[in-house]
Amino acid sequence: MSFKNTSDWLSYDKEHLWHPYTSMTNPLPTYPVESAHGVKLKLxxxxxxxxxxxxxWAAIHGYNHPVLNAALEQQIHSVSHVMFGGLTHLPAVTLAEKLVNMTAEPLxxxxxxxxxSVTVEVAIKMAIQYWYAQGQTKKQKLLTVRNGxxxxxxxGMSVCDPVNGMHIMFQGVLPEHFFASAPDCFADGTTNINTLQRQLQQHQSEIAAVILxxxxxxxxxxxxxxxxxxxxxxxxxDEYDVLLIFDEIATGFGRTGTLFAYEQADVVPDILCLGKAxxxxxxxxxxxxxxxxxVQGISADGSGILMHGPTFMANPLACQVANASIDLLLSSSWEMNIRQIESQLQKELSVCQELPIVKEVRVKGAIGVVELKEPVNMKTMQADFVEQGVWIRPFNKLVYIMPPYIIKQNELMLLTTSIYKVLVNYKPQP
Ligand SMILES: Cc1ncc(COP(=O)(O)O)c(C=O)c1O
Structure with a gap:
């Protein structure tokens, strides 16, 4: 190793490594992680x-879990990776069986x-190929909602919110899709689904699927x-004959209180994307x-070939740790844990509502959000959280947490009290 000490490799990082959503010429500070155990990151x-x-949203069991470590160690001695074209392996088949059993029957x-992101690409291709194979070659557009x-x-970007997703920068390159208002639900039990329905009415012949x-x-x-x-x-x-894609990459595997968010609506999508956890x-x-x-729609022209096949598709190590993670989740008292996290977040974050810089506090399952009135200075607020002994990464107007499900009450309390302390002392920059 050519680095003498931590500050040496940190300056190499600053000079050479691009971090997510940051500038290489004016990088934000990065914090060096040495190890992680349970819900703790050690700098x-x-x-x-x-x-x-x-x-x-991914490390639902915390870090360095002995069961997950063991699953990987065992698999590495058998096969770490093998191409999935023309070959298969038990870790992938076992995982597929688990996923088929734990999701809705039609899937x-x-x-x-x-x-x-790649599963979203695949979902879009599935939807377009579904119609193409049935001779409906004009159905190539997606309909989605804002704030997605x-x-x-x-x-994937092409169906992200056009403003947050900076579509303007990629105009002419990004496929153009249709957008309805972000979903809203009103006190009288009605919703603003009519804005989406209007788009469907107008563009039904071009729309392959709705994704959200x-x-x-x-x-x-x-x-x-x-x-x-x-x-x-x-x-x-169903009425307008378009497919429905649910992206549960963030919400899947218990985060909202049910294994998958769609269960709370008792609605089954035609295509489901999962990842992260x-x-x-x-x-x-x-x-x-x-x-x-x-599947039958895609095969309607006789071929049925889905045009996708990444090199690391169904990597055996990843499949095997996924098998262990799902077993761990299903054998744990995850529902109770999420309910406890939810009620603690509701109780302890509600004080933030009184702060003049706060617009709204909201909680769902193991997700707690404090929305501010103005965007925060991520650099200074990030440092304030680290000072408090917590890892919380705010963005734009949002300070939010979605802790590992194994978090203990006192650890969660440190997160919620830190949010309050940091916000109460926060001085918005002019
Ligand atoms: C809902 C949703 N879809 C897709 C993605 C993209 O997943 P990845 O970052 O693994 O490509 C994310 C990531 O945050 C997500 O939250």
Whole structure:
């Protein structure tokens, strides 16, 4: 190793490594992680931070879990990777069986990809091929809602919120799709589904599918909405004959209080994207699941060939750690844990509502959001949280947490009290 000490490799990082959504010429500070155990990240200087982010929704069992470690160690001695073209292996088949059994009955077919964004690409291709094979070659557009987030590849980006997703910068490159208002639910039990329905009415002949995140819009705004919206959406998708894609990459595997958010609406999509917590945050793996109807539609022209096949598709290490993570989840008292996290978040974050800089506090399952009136200075607020001994990464107007499900009451309390302390002392920059 050519680095003499931590500050030496940190300056190399600053000089050479691009971090997510940052500038190389004016980089934000990065904190060096030495190790992680349970819900704690240990920095190189010995400080320990309680993790409020689960590494972007993924590390639901915490870090360095002995069961997940053992699954990987065992698999590495058998086969770490093998191409999936023409070959198969038990870790992938076992995982497919688990996923088919734990999701809604119509979702019988599993395509493994290497990241959430890629599963969205695959979902879009499935929907377009479904109509193409049936001679409906004009149905190539997607309909989605504002404030959505579906990944950073061009196809995924094209269905992200056009403002948050900076579509203007990629105009002419991004495919142009249709957008309806972000889902809203009103006190009288009605919703604003009519804006989406209007788009369907106008563009039905061009629309292959509707895609959205059920119940919780994540990185596009951390917005929550009601299950009635999804019920109405399913009805109108059937009425106008378009497919329905749910992106549960963030919400899947218990985060909202049910294994999958769609269960709360009792609505089944035609295509489902899963990722993030699939491997308990250990390795990158994601999946696009679909129904017999879609598979048969894609095969209607006699070929049925789905045009996708990544090199690391169904990586055996990733599949095996996913198998262990799902077993761990299902054998734990995850529902109770999420309910406890939810009620603690509701109780302890509500004080933030009184702060003049706060617009709204909202909680759903193991997700707590404090929305501010103005965007925050991420650099200074990030440092304030580290000072408090917690890892919380705010963005734009949002300070939010989605901790590992194993978090203890006192650890969660440190997260919530830190949010209050940091916000009460926060001085918005002019
Ligand atoms: C709902 C949703 N879809 C897609 C993605 C993209 O997943 P990945 O970052 O694994 O490509 C994300 C990531 O945050 C997400 O939250």
């Amino acid at each position: 190189a200087d010995g400080r320990e931070l309680i993790d409020g982010m689960s590494s972007w 019988q077919h599993v395509f493994f990809a290497d990241s959430g 987030y579906h990944g950073d590849t061009l196809g 995140e059920p119940l919780v819009q994540g990185a596009g705004g951390m917005r929550f909405y009601c299950s009635e919206y999804l019920q109405q959406l399913r009805i109108i998708c 699939l491997t308990g945050g250990y390795l990158t793996l994601a999946t696009t699941m679909t129904s017999k109807k879609v």
